[in-house]
Amino acid sequence: MTNLEQDHGIRTYMEFEPIEPLKKKFILVRGLPGSGKTTVAKMFDTQCIAAADDFFVGEDGEYCYVGEKIGAAHLLCKGRVFHWMVRREPLIVVHNTFSMNWEMKDYFELAEEYGYEVHVVESQSGLSVEELAERNVHGVPVEAIARMKARWEALVLPGTHIR
DSSP states (O other), X not given: OOHXXXXXXXXXXXXXXXXXTTSOEEEEEEOOTTSSHHHHHTTSSOSOEEOGGXXXXXXXXOBOOOGGGHHHHHHHHHHHHHHHHHTTOSEEEEEXXXXXXXXXXXXXXXXXXXXXXXXXXXXXXXXXXXXXXXHOTTOOOHHHHHHHHHTOOOOOOBTBOOX
Protein backbone atom coordinates (compact mmCIF):
# COMPACT_ATOMS: atom_id res chain seq x y z
CA MET A 1 0.00 0.00 0.00
CA THR A 2 1.41 3.41 -0.95
CA ASN A 3 1.37 6.44 1.36
CA LEU A 4 -1.11 8.06 -1.04
CA GLU A 5 -3.50 5.14 -0.67
CA GLN A 6 -2.98 4.90 3.08
CA ASP A 7 -3.26 8.64 3.83
CA HIS A 8 -5.92 9.69 1.31
CA GLY A 9 -7.67 6.51 0.17
CA ILE A 10 -6.40 7.10 -3.37
CA ARG A 11 -5.21 4.22 -5.50
CA THR A 12 -3.20 5.16 -8.55
CA TYR A 13 -2.73 3.17 -11.70
CA MET A 14 0.44 3.99 -13.55
CA GLU A 15 1.12 2.37 -16.89
CA PHE A 16 4.59 3.38 -17.91
CA GLU A 17 8.20 2.42 -17.53
CA PRO A 18 10.19 4.09 -14.73
CA ILE A 19 10.99 7.69 -15.65
CA GLU A 20 14.55 8.21 -16.91
CA PRO A 21 16.47 11.23 -15.64
CA LEU A 22 17.54 14.03 -18.02
CA LYS A 23 14.58 13.67 -20.39
CA LYS A 24 11.87 16.32 -20.48
CA LYS A 25 8.74 14.74 -19.03
CA PHE A 26 5.07 15.49 -19.49
CA ILE A 27 2.62 13.84 -17.11
CA LEU A 28 -1.12 13.64 -17.81
CA VAL A 29 -3.19 12.74 -14.74
CA ARG A 30 -6.70 11.52 -15.57
CA GLY A 31 -9.58 10.51 -13.35
CA LEU A 32 -13.11 11.35 -12.29
CA PRO A 33 -13.83 14.35 -10.03
CA GLY A 34 -12.99 13.43 -6.45
CA SER A 35 -10.61 10.61 -7.44
CA GLY A 36 -7.49 12.47 -6.29
CA LYS A 37 -6.07 13.94 -9.52
CA THR A 38 -4.93 17.15 -7.86
CA THR A 39 -3.36 15.27 -4.96
CA VAL A 40 -1.46 13.04 -7.39
CA ALA A 41 -0.36 16.03 -9.52
CA LYS A 42 1.03 17.85 -6.48
CA MET A 43 3.25 14.85 -5.67
CA PHE A 44 5.49 15.75 -8.62
CA ASP A 45 8.39 18.10 -7.94
CA THR A 46 7.51 20.93 -10.32
CA GLN A 47 5.87 24.36 -10.39
CA CYS A 48 4.49 23.58 -13.87
CA ILE A 49 1.15 22.05 -12.89
CA ALA A 50 -2.04 22.99 -14.72
CA ALA A 51 -5.70 22.03 -14.98
CA ALA A 52 -8.67 23.47 -16.81
CA ASP A 53 -10.17 24.09 -13.36
CA ASP A 54 -7.47 26.74 -12.74
CA PHE A 55 -9.43 29.03 -15.08
CA PHE A 56 -12.34 29.09 -12.63
CA VAL A 57 -10.32 30.17 -9.58
CA GLY A 58 -10.66 33.90 -8.93
CA GLU A 59 -8.07 36.27 -7.51
CA ASP A 60 -9.69 35.69 -4.12
CA GLY A 61 -8.94 31.96 -4.43
CA GLU A 62 -12.61 31.03 -4.72
CA TYR A 63 -13.70 28.44 -7.32
CA CYS A 64 -16.63 29.47 -9.52
CA TYR A 65 -17.42 27.11 -12.42
CA VAL A 66 -19.15 28.59 -15.46
CA GLY A 67 -20.15 25.84 -17.91
CA GLU A 68 -20.18 28.14 -20.93
CA LYS A 69 -16.48 28.89 -20.40
CA ILE A 70 -15.17 25.30 -20.28
CA GLY A 71 -13.77 25.58 -23.82
CA ALA A 72 -11.81 28.70 -22.87
CA ALA A 73 -10.59 26.94 -19.72
CA HIS A 74 -9.15 24.07 -21.76
CA LEU A 75 -7.54 26.52 -24.21
CA LEU A 76 -5.89 28.33 -21.31
CA CYS A 77 -4.61 25.03 -19.93
CA LYS A 78 -3.12 24.04 -23.29
CA GLY A 79 -1.65 27.53 -23.65
CA ARG A 80 0.15 27.21 -20.32
CA VAL A 81 1.55 23.84 -21.38
CA PHE A 82 2.70 25.31 -24.71
CA HIS A 83 4.42 28.19 -22.87
CA TRP A 84 6.24 25.80 -20.52
CA MET A 85 7.31 23.54 -23.39
CA VAL A 86 8.69 26.49 -25.35
CA ARG A 87 10.68 27.36 -22.20
CA ARG A 88 11.88 23.73 -22.09
CA GLU A 89 10.65 23.13 -18.53
CA PRO A 90 11.94 19.70 -17.46
CA LEU A 91 8.66 18.44 -15.89
CA ILE A 92 5.10 19.49 -16.72
CA VAL A 93 1.95 18.00 -15.16
CA VAL A 94 -1.66 18.42 -16.34
CA HIS A 95 -4.54 17.03 -14.28
CA ASN A 96 -7.91 16.98 -16.02
CA THR A 97 -10.68 14.40 -16.19
CA PHE A 98 -9.65 13.21 -19.70
CA SER A 99 -12.55 10.74 -19.76
CA MET A 100 -12.18 10.28 -23.53
CA ASN A 101 -8.94 9.70 -25.41
CA TRP A 102 -9.44 12.55 -27.91
CA GLU A 103 -9.27 14.98 -24.96
CA MET A 104 -5.55 14.13 -24.59
CA LYS A 105 -4.71 14.22 -28.30
CA ASP A 106 -3.55 17.87 -28.47
CA TYR A 107 -1.31 17.30 -25.46
CA PHE A 108 0.32 14.25 -27.06
CA GLU A 109 0.93 16.29 -30.22
CA LEU A 110 2.49 19.17 -28.28
CA ALA A 111 4.73 16.75 -26.41
CA GLU A 112 5.90 15.15 -29.63
CA GLU A 113 6.59 18.52 -31.25
CA TYR A 114 8.66 19.74 -28.30
CA GLY A 115 10.43 16.48 -27.48
CA TYR A 116 8.68 15.49 -24.26
CA GLU A 117 8.32 11.95 -22.98
CA VAL A 118 4.65 11.45 -22.05
CA HIS A 119 3.38 9.43 -19.10
CA VAL A 120 -0.28 8.95 -18.22
CA VAL A 121 -1.35 8.39 -14.63
CA GLU A 122 -4.89 7.23 -13.92
CA SER A 123 -6.25 8.13 -10.51
CA GLN A 124 -8.60 5.27 -9.66
CA SER A 125 -10.27 5.66 -6.29
CA GLY A 126 -12.69 2.71 -6.46
CA LEU A 127 -15.34 4.97 -4.92
CA SER A 128 -18.98 5.15 -6.00
CA VAL A 129 -20.18 8.23 -7.89
CA GLU A 130 -21.96 9.32 -4.70
CA GLU A 131 -18.72 9.11 -2.72
CA LEU A 132 -16.82 10.94 -5.48
CA ALA A 133 -19.46 13.70 -5.43
CA GLU A 134 -19.05 14.07 -1.65
CA ARG A 135 -15.27 14.09 -1.94
CA ASN A 136 -14.62 16.43 -4.87
CA VAL A 137 -13.75 19.98 -3.86
CA HIS A 138 -15.54 21.71 -6.77
CA GLY A 139 -19.07 20.52 -6.00
CA VAL A 140 -19.49 18.42 -9.16
CA PRO A 141 -22.90 16.75 -8.74
CA VAL A 142 -23.52 13.00 -8.77
CA GLU A 143 -25.33 13.19 -12.13
CA ALA A 144 -22.37 14.89 -13.85
CA ILE A 145 -19.87 12.40 -12.43
CA ALA A 146 -22.13 9.52 -13.53
CA ARG A 147 -22.14 10.92 -17.10
CA MET A 148 -18.34 11.19 -17.08
CA LYS A 149 -18.04 7.65 -15.76
CA ALA A 150 -20.43 6.35 -18.44
CA ARG A 151 -18.32 7.85 -21.24
CA TRP A 152 -14.98 6.79 -19.71
CA GLU A 153 -12.66 5.20 -22.27
CA ALA A 154 -9.76 2.89 -21.57
CA LEU A 155 -6.44 4.57 -22.28
CA VAL A 156 -5.22 4.44 -25.89
CA LEU A 157 -1.59 5.53 -26.21
CA PRO A 158 -0.08 7.29 -29.24
CA GLY A 159 0.91 4.95 -32.04
CA THR A 160 -2.54 3.46 -31.80
CA HIS A 161 -5.76 5.15 -32.91
CA ILE A 162 -7.08 8.08 -30.87
CA ARG A 163 -10.47 9.31 -32.04
